[in-house]
Amino acid sequence: MSATTRQKILITGASSGLGEGMARQFAGKGRDLALCARRLDRLDALADELRPTAGRVATARLDVTDTDSVPGVFTALADEIGGLDRVIVNAGSGKGAPIGTGMASANIETVQTNLVGALAQVEAAMEIFRAQDHGHLVLVSSMSAVRGLPRAQAAYSASKAGLATLGQGLQAEFAGSAITISVLLPGYIETDINRGVETAMMTGTEQGVRAMVSAIENESSWAPVPRWPWIPIAAALRHLPSAITRRMV
Numbered sequence: 401m402s403a404t405t406r407q408k409i410l411i412t413g414a415s416s417g418l419g420e421g422m423a424r425q426f427a428g429k430g431r432d433l434a435l436c437a438r439r440l441d442r443l444d445a446l447a448d449e450l451r452p453t454a455g456r457v458a459t460a461r462l463d464v465t466d467t468d469s470v471p472g473v474f475t476a477l478a479d480e481i482g483g484l485d486r487v488i489v490n491a492g493s494g495k496g497a498p499i500g501t502g503m504a505s506a507n508i509e510t511v512q513t514n515l516v517g518a519l520a521q522v523e524a525a526m527e528i529f530r531a532q533d534h535g536h537l538v539l540v541s542s543m544s545a546v547r548g549l550p551r552a553q554a555a556y557s558a559s560k561a562g563l564a565t566l567g568q569g570l571q572a573e574f575a576g577s578a579i580t581i582s583v584l585l586p587g588y589i590e591t592d593i594n595r596g597v598e599t600a601m602m603t604g605t606e607q608g609v610r611a612m613v614s615a616i617e618n619e620s621s622w623a624p625v626p627r628w629p630w631i632p633i634a635a636a637l638r639h640l641p642s643a644i645t646r647r648m649v
Contacts, residue, residue, distance in 0.1 A: 406485040406536055406617075407455065410434040410477055412464060412521060413491030415442040417591035418540065421609030422488060422616075427454035434477035434484065436462035437491065456481045464491045464517030465509075474524040486536040487525035488616070489518050489563075496552040507555035514559035522566065526579075534578040538616050539567045543587045543630055547637040571621055580619050584612055587630040 409426055413419040415437035423435055423446060432455035435443050440461040447457045458480040462473045478484045493513040497503030522537065529535030542560035549557035567583035574581060589608030603611075603626055615623035624630035 406431075408432045408434070408478075408481050408483050409486045409488065410436070410474065410484050410525075411488045411490055412436050412462060415439040415446065417605075418586065418589065418609060418612065419488075419490045420446060421605055422490070422613055423450060425609060425613045427457070430455055432456040432481045434458045434460075434481050436460045436473055436477065438463050462491075464521060465512050467517065467520035470517075470520040471524040471527065474521075474528065478528060483532070484525070484528055484535065486538065486616075487521070487528075488538040488540065489521045489525070490538075490540040491517065491521070492540065494556060496554070496556045498551045499554055510555050511559045514556065515562045518563050519566065522570075526570070529579050536580045536582065536616075536619060537567075537570065538582045538584065539563050540584050540586065540612075541567070543585045543624060543634060543637075545585060546634050582616060582620055583622050584615055584620075585622070585624045585630070585634065586612065587624065587626065587633070589625075 409431050411419050411423055411433065414423045414435035419437065423433055426433060427450035430453065433450065435447060435457065436459065437443050438461060440459065443459040443461075447459050451457050458477050460473050460477055462469065464470060474484075474487070491513065493510045495506040495510045497506045499507060518539070522539070525535070525537050529537065541564040542557075544553060544557040545560040545564040548554065548561070564583050564585070567581050570581045586608065587603065589603050590605045608626060611626035615625050624634045
């Protein structure tokens with residue numbers, strides 16, 4: 401199935417940041433959108449903006465840590481826009497603290513959102529895709545999945561590595577089928593989650609989202625985004641000795 405047939409797209413975490421940016425770009429392509437996030441008021445305002453260019457737009461409140469609610473929300477949104485061709489698992493949290501410093505709740509919340517909540521989304525999406533025997537699952541992981549990060553980023557890095565590994569397992573299971581799985585690894589893209597990060601490698605929101613949408617439309621199996629400088633950085637993080645990479649992270 402070609403990327404141009406992915407007309408009906410569900411995006412989680414769509415009320416702000418990368419999710420909102422992707423929704424805007426897909427709306428500009430005339431796609432039907434199912435948007436969910438915790439902040440329904442912001443979602444509804446966004447939907448009103450997108451309707452003149454998008455196809456159908458449906459919204460629903462969703463807290464992905466309420467894992468029991470995820471399948472029902474996905475099914476209801478699919479019914480509202482007439483099915484799902486692509487699900488983008490994007491909702492995430494960037495909270496964290498150095499492990500063992502008395503801030504365990506922040507790290508646990510991050511893992512519950514980014515890994516347990518993501519697994520609930522994957523389960524719901526794949527149940528729909530298995531039933532219809534086609535679909536494109538997109539997992540928004542992170543460059544931090546490539547090599548474990550220290551200090552306040554340790555739990556976040558672990559959660560995103562778990563999500564990337566989940567995607568790899570599904571890719572092996574569904575290789576050669578009409579169900580496709582993409583794992584995206586964004587680098588530093590200017591959003592609320594990266595507010596306060598000072599680095600020369602920060603990419604503007606629009607450029608970063610455009611790179612993500614391009615990788616999604618190409619149905620790349622594994623995609624650091626933007627490609628420069630993150631493809632060579634990913635290769636370095638994967639293959640260089642720890643004595644070197646610990647100075648990079």
